[in-house]
Each structure stands twice: as C-alpha cells, then as structure tokens.
Amino acid sequence: MRQAFTMIELIFIIVIMGILATVAIPKLAASRDDAKVVALAQQIMTGASDITSYAISQARTEDNLSKMSNTLASLERRGIMTIDVANKRGVVKVGSVNDCVALKISTDDNNDTLILQFGQPNGDLMCQQLQKTIPAEAYPMVLRGTVVIY
Numbered sequence: 001m002r003q004a005f006t007m008i009e010l011i012f013i014i015v016i017m018g019i020l021a022t023v024a025i026p027k028l029a030a031s032r033d034d035a036k037v038v039a040l041a042q043q044i045m046t047g048a049s050d051i052t053s054y055a056i057s058q059a060r061t062e063d064n065l066s067k068m069s070n071t072l073a074s075l076e077r078r079g080i081m082t083i084d085v086a087n088k089r090g091v092v093k094v095g096s097v098n099d100c101v102a103l104k105i106s107t108d109d110n111n112d113t114l115i116l117q118f119g120q121p122n123g124d125l126m127c128q129q130l131q132k133t134i135p136a137e138a139y140p141m142v143l144r145g146t147v148v149i150y
Contacts, residue, residue: 047072055143
C-alpha cells in the first residue's frame with residue numbers, strides 16, 4: 001500500500017498546473033479589461049444622456065459639461081475625463097490615448113448640438129474596444145434650437 005505521491009507524480013502535477021496557469025491568467029486579464037471598457041462606455045453614454053436631459057429641461061446648455069452631468073463630473077474627479085470649459089468639451093483618456101473619446105457641445109446662434117468625436121487609437125486595444133462599444137450613429141444630436149421638434 002502506498003501512503004504518498006512519488007516524486008515523478010508531483011512533478012507532473014506541477015507541470016500541468018503551470019500549463020493551466022499560463023492559459024487561464026491571460027484570459028482572466030482580458031475579461032477584466034473588457035469589463036472596464038464596457039463600464040466606461042456606459043458612463044460616457046449616461047453622461048451624454050444627462051446632457052440631453054439637462055438641455056431639454058433647462059432650455060439651455062452650460063459651458064462646463066460636468067455641471068450638466070454628475071457622471072461626467074465623476075469621470076473628471078477620477079482623472080479619466082478632462083473638461084475643457086472654453087470649448088464646451090470633455091475628453092476621455094484611455095490607456096496611452098489622451099483623446100480616445102470626446103463629447104462636445106457645438107453652439108451657434110439658435111442651436112446646441114452634442115457631438116461625439118473619436119481620436120486615433122494608435123494601436124491601443126482598450127481605446128479601440130471603447131470606440132467600438134459606443135454607438136456613434138446617434139450623433140451629432142441636436143439638443144436645443146430651431147430644428148428641435150417637441
């Protein structure tokens with residue numbers, strides 16, 4: 001009767017565990033990155049929705065996007081988004097890309113329009129994934145003005 005594993009059995013178990021670890025760890029890291037991208041895309045879209053609601057309810061827009069959206073204000077506090085008050089613009093930094101996604105309000109005499117802009121991902125996979133996740137076909141979106149029908 002045997003009471004323990006032999007040395008060769010232990011070596012085989014360690015080798016098999018090592019192979020499993022080399023396969024599983026990258027998959028787990030990729031899943032975590034995908035979850036971060038989806039969460040950020042949702043926050044950007046919520047911010048755009050907040051701006052739309054603000055423009056409709058107040059019949060105006062603000063220069064500072066974070067005044068119209070708590071979600072965008074949170075992204076700014078966490079250093080993910082930079083708000084440019086002079087240009088009514090919020091820019092999201094993802095990975096190595098400083099302008100991965102931008103929300104901008106274009107204002108002329110009678111109209112405010114929310115514009116979504118994508119920067120060049122330059123090979124950054126997280127930025128590319130974020131840009132694919134956001135539904136850009138809804139933009140530009142007229143927020144207020146003569147072309148808006150209530």
